[in-house]
Amino acid sequence: MITPSPRVRIAPSPTGTFHLGTARTALFNELFARHLGGQFVLRFEDTDQERSTLESEQDIVDGLAWLGLIADESPTAGGSYAPYRQMERLDDYRQAAERLIASGHAYYCFCTAEELAAERQAQEAAHISPKYSGRCRSIPPTEAAERKSAGEPAVVRFKVTGGSRSFTDLVMGTVAEDTDLYGDFVILRSVEAGEPPLPLYNLANVVDDQAMAITHVIRGADLLPSTIKQIMLIEALGGTPPAYAHLPVILSPSGKGKMSKRRDPVSITRDFRDRGYLPEAMINFMALLGWAPEGEREYFSHTELVEAFTLERVNKANAVFNPAKLEHMNGHYIRTLSVEALSERLQPFLRRDSQTFAALPPVEQRALAQQLAEVLQDRLIRLDEAVGLGAWLIEAEVQPPANLLLGKKQTASEAGLMLQAAHAALAEEADWSEPNLEALLRNVAAAQAVGAGAVLWPVRAALTAQAASPGVFTVLSALGKEPSLARLKNAIDILAE
């Protein structure tokens, strides 16, 4: 059964930076919705008040915007199913819990943390898998209600019944589980008297999905085990479960376990955006993590992904995050940019990382960024590399160490000689075009009876003070005549010392 207009959502809890895994889930949801002409909504599951922060919400919003994943409905954009923050609809969860109690699907539990811990310990000692005994089930509802209103701390637990259950996942296929294995789980936690009761994940998630008319729940496979509990909850509430699609988990490049916050790049904003990855590359790369298009093509724009994406082609196996492939893809996308576009994208990084650049007037910043884009486009992997790779062009002067000035098997006096010859020839040259410069320097080498490298290496080193840089002729032309001659002179002096 295909729903004509599907509604999907991402429901991150704002308890940290916008995570790569969350972004991938967001992308698949968005692609699914756009492909079918449905809606993509963003809501925050912020009921964990200990850990939820507004900064985190902002980071997620910023990351989503940067990636170009625009939600149709969200806390900021609003929508007809508002509010989109769980803390703003606490009453819904309380009412749902009350309905479940009234219908006999849930009950108050007065067990203390100590009692629960003791129970668990006893079970573990007996080598039984821990599971709540359900002892508060037998408290008569009227008595429970009295104790509750008398102020006794209580949680609400959902009554698990039904033995073996299964559902069909759009990615994983049939998933079965024996519900007798887990005890009655908590859906509403205990709070101080007078405070509004806070729901737990399973309840809040399900109530919201129902309230927001979500048709397809597309999320990480780490949530697969909670699905049957959620289906039971929905049925007890009298609702119809959505379709489920569980996405394979993204694993750490280390090969051990899932992505780790401390050793792996996981933050969309901090580790990817701020380090000079292109959103186009991120989108393309993430799409290929757990999904593959028909055919052997691998570069896809966001629009093309929308066109090609189907859940049927999502893979079941977990995928290891491969940073090298992302870098390759990023370099590729940098190369597809026009020089103007690259120059625009480079500027924020140049301003951020180079004081020299930041001190320039805006017009000169644009001109320099343009020049850097032209000269560096072929060798950039990330945008933040331009400051280092282009230092020779950004800074007014360079100070090459003497040993860098020496070509293969070249002494200081030999290198000095080559530099002087090059300087002399260049000083008299008016035509500063690259082909002409090349002919000229090759002539210098011929006149000195040496290979081209014997002249070109010292010249390039003198001009850039870098072991690696664009070619000499490009450098000469980018720098211009007078600055080039000054740098050659400076290098000659360095070698003479």
Next chain:
RNA sequence: GGCGCCAUCGUCUAUCGGUUAGGACAUCGGCUUUUCAAGCCGAGAAGCGGGGUUCGACUCCCCGUGGCGCUACCA
């Protein structure tokens, strides 16, 4: 430990019973060459093990093994 999911080159993956098992990243080699890249060309590299089913299994089934996930008054 219990439960669940998964299993093709080092990595991401294609293959929907019959292919010389294809592509990409990475690696190695070559071309180019003034350095480093980029680009182009080429090479090596895979069906976890054991049973079935079938004329025929990477593909379907079972067992084993391994990996991952879940196992909270976190989500």
